[in-house]
Amino acid sequence: MACVREVFPDADVRAQGEDSYPIKVVIVRESDGAIVWEGSQRNLFRKYAGKRKNAMKQIKLALTRIA
Numbered sequence: 001m002a003c004v005r006e007v008f009p010d011a012d013v014r015a016q017g018e019d020s021y022p023i024k025v026v027i028v029r030e031s032d033g034a035i036v037w038e039g040s041q042r043n044l045f046r047k048y049a050g051k052r053k054n055a056m057k058q059i060k061l062a063l064t065r066i067a
Contacts, residue, residue: 003056007063027059029066037062 001013004027012030023041028034037059043051 003059004063007060007067027062034066036066 004011004013018024024038025041025044026038027036029036039055039058042048043055046052
């Protein structure tokens, strides 16, 4: 959510859960349902700092492309 708010401060961010493994994070543009970014939730955990940094970089890049 922090990455989305960094690029789009006024964005309406909603979480939607699913009971399946592996857990994925999907960022979807609501206006047309286009998937902006998709990846493993595990890669966003603080304990995997390298993977987290890379995933956040990819998210920000994808968001700036649609801005």
